[in-house]
Amino acid sequence: MVKRSKVEVAILGAGTAGMGAYRAARKHTDSLALIEGAHYGTTCARVGCMPSKLLIAAAEAAQDTRHADLFGVRTGGVTIDGPAVMKRVRAERDRFVGFVLEAVEGFPEAHRFRGHARFLSPHRLRVGDNHEIEADRIVIATGSRPNIPGFLKAAENRLVVNDDIFEWQDLPDSVAVFGPGVIGLELGQALSRLGVRVRMFGAGGAIGPIQDPEIRQCALDTFNDEFPLNPDADTRKIEHRPDGVAITFVDGDGDVVTETFDYLLAATGRRPNIDGLDIQNADLELDDRGTPVFDRYTLRCGDSHIFIAGDVNNELPLLHEAADEGRIAGNNAGQYPEVRAGFRRVPLSVVFTDPQIATVGKTIQQVDKDCRGCFAVGSVSFEGQGRSRVIGRNRGLLRVYGEHGTGLFMGAEMFCPAAEHIGHLLAWAAQQRMTVSAMLDMPFYHPVIEEGVRTALRDLNRRLSMGPEVVENCLDCGPGG
Structure with a gap:
């Protein structure tokens, strides 16, 4: 039997943007549904900002010790205790996630709904298998997930994303990193400094978010002093083997070589969680990527009652931007039909x-x-x-x-x-x-x-x-x- 509810504002996703939208909308109405289809706990706390910085902190401690000789301080070398490194990463990560869980649990139980949400029509949502919610206004804040190009899947069970790394019990001997973006650079350098053999493969020449050609070259030269990084690699083959994943590529001398690694880390960007929402039933104009067209100052989709905030809109996937967008979208959903442009900070x-x-x-x-x-x-x-x-x-x-x-x-x-x-x-x-x-x-x-x-x-x-x-x-x- 299908259970039915009606609310003024429904918010899809309880991450940074979703919680921000909920708090803002609640200032205008108490008729709310905060819907989460996966885990509570933001991307930042679970698999993003915080656990990655914990791994980086360990790497920085190791690097500082290695470079102590520069100052005349003799340390006798560096030993990496992989299990101890990862134990601290997980423990502190869980602590940060705990704060988020406490915040969500502080919201009224009547406002919290668990289950994957899909649009049945512009105002109707199916949540899970047996709940239907009718909402006057809706905020989409469903976040994003790792994007994995098809050719990398040849690595099979040796393929990992950043989410997986923070569950490791120990550090591996070697990792091939595909994607020198923010995630790839941060995790790749940290792993290298923690004694993992790292080689990084890119496409198109990009190095993180850098747009200035002189800075890009400076960064490329510096990273290559620590580990091999080719921002426009010619990768010929990826093959799963019993002892790891074999990658065949053209090296800097033009030779075709094959190296085997314990894991292949796909750090090839993230994709918005819009494709599972049956967004076609929301009667919204979509861009060529299937994302609703929206106003970045109001977060409103066209002239509709639907707003979109955070990583799911695929504009500025950063925590502080998601928080700002959630607040703007939540305020506008709460006070609709009055819609105001929100304050957007300098990037x-x-x-x-x-x-x-x-x-x-x-x-x-x-x-x-x-x-x-x-x-x-x-x-x-x-x-x-x-x-x-x-x-x-x-x-x-x-x-x-x-x-x-x-x-x-x-x-x-x-x-x-x-x-x-x-x-x-x-x-x-x-x-x-x-x-x-x-x-x-x-x-x-x-x-x-x-x-x-x-x-x-x-x-x-x-x-x-x-x-x-x-x-x-x-x-x-x-x-x-």
Whole structure:
């Protein structure tokens, strides 16, 4: 027998965006359904941000020990206890997930529904096998899942995704990583530093989110000093074998070689969980990927009563963006038919490799398009940057972009130490629409890595068609502050 319910707002998915939407909608109505078809606990807590940073933290500890000789500190070598590494990763991961579960369990039980949701019509949902929910408004926040190209499936049971890694009881001897995106770079470098033999395969030449060609080359050279990374690999064959997975490819010398690895990690992006919703029954306009067309400021799908937030909309798959989108979508669903544009922050993303990667504001291609070519670029290499040399992390490049005439700071890309902190400073400046000269009026302490930002901004200010002449370098430290 089919059970039927009616609510004002139904939210599909209880991840970061879904919980944000629920909290926002609840300010306007208590007639709610929060529907989850899989596990409670966000992607970030279970298989994303937090467990990956735990693995990276272990890798950083190992790398710091290896490099202690630089400072005259003799350690006698590094021993990796794989089971201990993974035990801490799982324990701390479970702790973070526990906080999310507590939050969900704090929602009224009458609002919580378990089961896979599918559209029967624009206002009707089938949840599981025997429950039908009619909703005046709907928020789609079903997240995403790993995308696995078909040819990788030849690895059979040796094929893993990031979700699987955090369940390992021990570290393997070797892993082939396909996809030098955010996930592949973070996990691949961490595994390499923890003693795992890693080789990374890419397609099309991309390195993480980097768009600036000079920074991409700097990153490629740096990563290849640690493990082989070909961003445009010629992979000939993947074959499952009793002792692992054999990969045949063309190496840097043009020779066809075969290497065997314990596992093949598919870090080939994520795909939105839209395909199992019977979205065709929602009467929405879909793009060529099958995702509803929506307004990024209201999250509304066309002129409908349906909103879409978080990774499922396939725009900005980042936790802080999912939280913002959930809040905007939930508010609009709760107060519908009044729909308001929500506040969208300046883009900011960070990749927790070493050196770190960060992108702020507009990419160099977007600046070129928006400024119609009327922009300048300033840069700094961290090889000579004072504080970076002191701590032995003097590799990387920062490039900053400004508009001729207005002098506005437009964006930046970097592959450098402390990029997670530098990125925040520059994102705040971009959101405040600061000029480059105004940014140079801000205080910079000495000696800090952020002095490299000042050097890059000085270079940019000199190249812009406006702005006063300023001193080029810190006399005490040389190029880069």
